[in-house]
Amino acid sequence: MRYRVSFAIFFILVFLSAAAAFPADVYRLKPGAKGKICTNCHVDFQDKLKRPFLHTPVKQGDCSDCHNPHTSSHGKLLEADPYRICLRCHEEIVPKKAKSTHKVVVEGKCTSCHDPHSADNKWNLLKAGNELCFGCHKDLGQAVKKARFRHSPVEKGCLNCHDPHASEKFGHLLKTDVPGLCTNCHKADKPAFTRQHSGYPVAKARCTSCHNPHGSEKAAIMYANVHRPVLSKMCNQCHESPSSQTPFKVKSPGYELCRGCHSKMVNETFGKNQLHWALVGKDGCLACHTPHASSEAALLKGPMITVCGACHADTIKRQESSLAKHEPVNKGECTECHSPHASDVTLLMKNPSVNDLCGSCHGWGKHTSHPIGEKVRDQRNKNLNVNCLSCHRSHGTPYKKMVPFATATDLCVQCHKQ
């Protein structure tokens, strides 16, 4: 027994002395092998090292922190997928339950904004200030540049209001939510502020429902299209009095509020067979429109394809995956063919005749010698006539010419069985 214990102690001692004898560098690397000697071959890298902002591993000469010196399954001999490499050190860049995230960050395209080695700009950014953001957000950049009435925080930099990676608690990558973000600068207790807003306690409301935070052609950076009562400061046309207990409460529910002024439109809508049900839901007209101001025509909540696609995602998806693109759908101009409020025709079509509707853009009379029209019966169904939709689907199909069959033969034999 004593023999065994001595034996074990002997082995432990041998192991420990062996560990002490080996240096930390088991591979006996040359000095600077982790990076500094890389520049012996990569001579052009010296220029990068001269830039004012260096990525920490570069500064420390640790190229092998990110690159494998021998072999790799990733481009540029990277140790792993680029995003994973970045996350090793910058793990906290996107909070786990972030309310909003920047698409490029989630996609792992860190190098869209940052140079992984060195840069002339702080945080290794490829470009300085807003120039970097407007590289992708071109339309916004143009609008900001052209705006007659500018918002000074935008001029100073997008990062005044937005977090470039993610926002843990707020939408649109905002650092603080509206109205808190706005009232940091715009003091709501000033008499002029109260007067401008007709006495309504807007410091508790969403400023961006009227004001375009990125600047506008309109004074007070209002959105391009303003609802008339807002423009004339007649808020109490729709809302209760500013001195009431519930000043923002609207005077009537749903579409009934809008009916007060838009009675002609509402009456026409209710006189049709087919109603767009969203209009009479709990949100009423606000299912699609914004009540105060919008950058979109007709005070739409957003671009038409986004508004319609919020409910009709399957239809939008069909077009996206379609081989042929139907131009109005592709452009998001749903109202080219559909009446958004109501119609006497199914699918809220604008014209009871499919052929006439399609014919307003397509000269279908010249398109084919195939019999088509009200008097030509569809061979598949005695209650149907031959029209454009007998052979095409207007929101697209996976096949050519928006035909719902893989080949022309498959289409033709539907009727021509012989």
Place this chain on the structure above:
Amino acid sequence: MGNSRVRIIVSIAAMLLLAKVSIGAEALKLRHFQSVYADDKEAGFRSPEGVGCDGKGHILVADSGNGRLVRFTLIDGKAMPDKEIKVPELSFPVRVHTNSKGEIFALDGRQKRVVRFSPGGGFLGRVDAAGSPPPSTVIPRSFDIGKDDSIYLLDVFEGRVLMLSPEGKFLKSIYFPAGYEVISDLAVDGKGTIFLIDSVKAMVYVAAKGSGKFSPLTESMKEGMKFPATITTDAHGNIYLADKNGGNIYIIGQDGSFKGEQLTMGWKEGQLRYPCQLCVNDKGEVFVADRDNNRVQIFSTVR
């Protein structure tokens, strides 16, 4: 050699057994057996959005585009037209049901109200949901009739289901579930359970009889369905959903389990284009208002 064959046969048998277990013994299929296109004068349907059936062998077609109801009687499995109901009080019928007395109820899509007819087709008046709590505006997008003849209105204006007495007087309301998107239809089964279909979420909600609120019966089924817009139940507790944009019928169990996806979009008999109201009679025959094919199709259920 013999051994390996036995192994193959055993593994195939095991796979088949597993498949049967996973599908469930009650997997349902729809088999087309008849399409109805016109009335007795060969006046064809135009965009029919509704079809109702009763326990007396009648089918009622809401021939929406022609502004009428057409009643058929099933004789030896064949639908024979026997009555047309066309009155100014019903200009654009989109849903139709009957109660135990044979009275006919139809929702007018244009006037947004439910009207009532005698079994013979005489106009009896409108269902005005008298005594309903505010708001006074009620916009029914759909309705159903319970086994006890209670009337259930889907009031999309306030986002609630109004439960009315057989005479149309307010009894109770249940608000739509939190987070709903677009509730398009409701169905009430024999036990008084109410089902709702949310077309945008492709999700079914349920409220058991006596319950004051809806809860989800299924997860979102958006992966499979495009825009399910109508719902009905049968006597065995199966729930049928018509996917309007997909041209399919989906069948789920009372526990929300998937029981089958049936039919495809198309023009031929047995195919659908923008199916609307569904009904299932006591024989398990399924009736579908095949709107864009201008017909009503009848299917038998096969287990």
